[in-house]
Amino acid sequence: MKSFIAACLLFICGGCAYRAEHVGPLGESSFLTPTRQLIRPAGDTVEYAGRPVDVALSPDAKRLYAKDNRGLAVFDTATMTLLQELPFGDDTGGSMHGIAVSADGDRVYATTAGNELREAITKPGGKLEWARTFSFPGPKGKDESYPTGVALDEQRGLAYVCLSRNNSLAVVALENAAILAEIPTGVAPFDVVPSADGKVAYVSNWGGRRPTDGERSADSSGTPALVDERGVASSGTISVLNLDARTLEREVPTGLHPSDLVLSGDGARLYVAESNADTVSVVDTATMSISGSILVRPDAALPF
Numbered sequence: 001m002k003s004f005i006a007a008c009l010l011f012i013c014g015g016c017a018y019r020a021e022h023v024g025p026l027g028e029s030s031f032l033t034p035t036r037q038l039i040r041p042a043g044d045t046v047e048y049a050g051r052p053v054d055v056a057l058s059p060d061a062k063r064l065y066a067k068d069n070r071g072l073a074v075f076d077t078a079t080m081t082l083l084q085e086l087p088f089g090d091d092t093g094g095s096m097h098g099i100a101v102s103a104d105g106d107r108v109y110a111t112t113a114g115n116e117l118r119e120a121i122t123k124p125g126g127k128l129e130w131a132r133t134f135s136f137p138g139p140k141g142k143d144e145s146y147p148t149g150v151a152l153d154e155q156r157g158l159a160y161v162c163l164s165r166n167n168s169l170a171v172v173a174l175e176n177a178a179i180l181a182e183i184p185t186g187v188a189p190f191d192v193v194p195s196a197d198g199k200v201a202y203v204s205n206w207g208g209r210r211p212t213d214g215e216r217s218a219d220s221s222g223t224p225a226l227v228d229e230r231g232v233a234s235s236g237t238i239s240v241l242n243l244d245a246r247t248l249e250r251e252v253p254t255g256l257h258p259s260d261l262v263l264s265g266d267g268a269r270l271y272v273a274e275s276n277a278d279t280v281s282v283v284d285t286a287t288m289s290i291s292g293s294i295l296v297r298p299d300a301a302l303p304f
Contacts, residue, residue, distance in 0.1 A: 057077070235256075
């Protein structure tokens, strides 16, 4: 009887029949997510046993590096085959964002879910191998800092790392792994992109600006964050940091949950992915004002 029930493809409930649906591929280019959303992504899909959260291309575009919950995965872009998996080890997971590749393609940097930035070097034959570990203490030098986005300024020998729980951007010397400074940001910094001249850094803040007295707020890993009546974050901002003075110059309001940042080639426009608004804002960097917004929903009538 049990085997018969397990083999059934129909469940009967209240006189209506429902087909059992299985998460994963449902046919050509279709996938069912655990939230029962049916997606049909553009292009080809490569499957592997991981939960990828961020990707970066090598400078020659021959390798694609994916950071997942366990470590790094390396793909050949010509064939989209998996070449290598490099686990973080020691039960260390990957943070939700943060990977960068050096200009010569010899080093890959990835943030972990605790308080580390890991450096992997390319060995003869093309395989990656872990090298140095950069550590970032949490608030007041205790616990974990939850590093996320990372950017390199190799001309100055620096790396910039968002420290989510510290509400700061760490400035790190690549030569000796010394933390030179922590520049204040908004709440829960996510991504960072420096200007071409290395004078300014733009940082997206998931939690937005800090609340003032009397505003509705809730604790977010030890930091008060602006929330609406449902307890959901109600502010998103971009921090503009002066990298010479290592100070916070200003904050620019954006849509909710500003995430990935991309700077145009001439540095005149900053594109901000806003994950809880389904938009990409276009910021004029000369005035730091939003000059446009791109809706990325497949249908504007959809609520989310």
